[in-house]
Amino acid sequence: MQLLGEVPFLHIGADEVFNLATCRNCQFFQEEAGTNALYAKFIQKVIKHVSKKYPATQMMAWDDMFRSWSYQDMQKFRVKGKQLIQPCVWSYSGNSEGFNQTIKNQSLSQLCLEFRAVWAASCFKGACTPGQTLVDFQERVYNQKHWLDKVTLNPSCKQAIQGIILTGWSRFTHEMVLCELLCTSLPSLVLCLTVLEKQSLSISALYSEMVASLNLKGRDLFA
Numbered sequence: 001m002q003l004l005g006e007v008p009f010l011h012i013g014a015d016e017v018f019n020l021a022t023c024r025n026c027q028f029f030q031e032e033a034g035t036n037a038l039y040a041k042f043i044q045k046v047i048k049h050v051s052k053k054y055p056a057t058q059m060m061a062w063d064d065m066f067r068s069w070s071y072q073d074m075q076k077f078r079v080k081g082k083q084l085i086q087p088c089v090w091s092y093s094g095n096s097e098g099f100n101q102t103i104k105n106q107s108l109s110q111l112c113l114e115f116r117a118v119w120a121a122s123c124f125k126g127a128c129t130p131g132q133t134l135v136d137f138q139e140r141v142y143n144q145k146h147w148l149d150k151v152t153l154n155p156s157c158k159q160a161i162q163g164i165i166l167t168g169w170s171r172f173t174h175e176m177v178l179c180e181l182l183c184t185s186l187p188s189l190v191l192c193l194t195v196l197e198k199q200s201l202s203i204s205a206l207y208s209e210m211v212a213s214l215n216l217k218g219r220d221l222f223a
């Protein structure tokens, strides 16, 4: 932050918090108030620290840890009655069943109603197998379409969703080497952006946008 200055957005992560309550103090608190309250207390500390130093910076956080919380528990993040973080809700599957399994309609609606400003996170690359070199275009392109449908069809999403963040990962698991690197994933990024921009899965639109964006004119893509 010192190097970047007062940036408009700061993503504090806050996912995969698996080692809560490792000291006695936290264990006492957890026994009294519960695990959700302990996690919320930890996030509140971060929020207060950042907002005190950088009041104009808007904080974002992954929703993993709290997406299935009750509406009441979600209110535990509030600082002086206001939600100061904007959750980033991810769902990366191109298969509609998998997509809806990851983020259920009810959880998404609750997040939208409580936090008011929420981001959707889609995936343009996602290392589905340990040694994956290229991206599964169909999987990624359909994932964008599922998000478009979700944002337009879910009434609480329409108001709360601020935008769709295209993201992804480059490792099958944390302990494995990188695969599906950015350079080989750029065509997928172009395709995914085209789906979101045109709001359709038209093959000819996708194809011509990719040829134009990546300067592939005159080359036989399928040679």
Ligand SMILES: [Zn+2]
Pocket (backbone or CB within 6 Å): 021, 022, 023, 024, 025, 026, 027
């Ligand atoms: Zn502790």
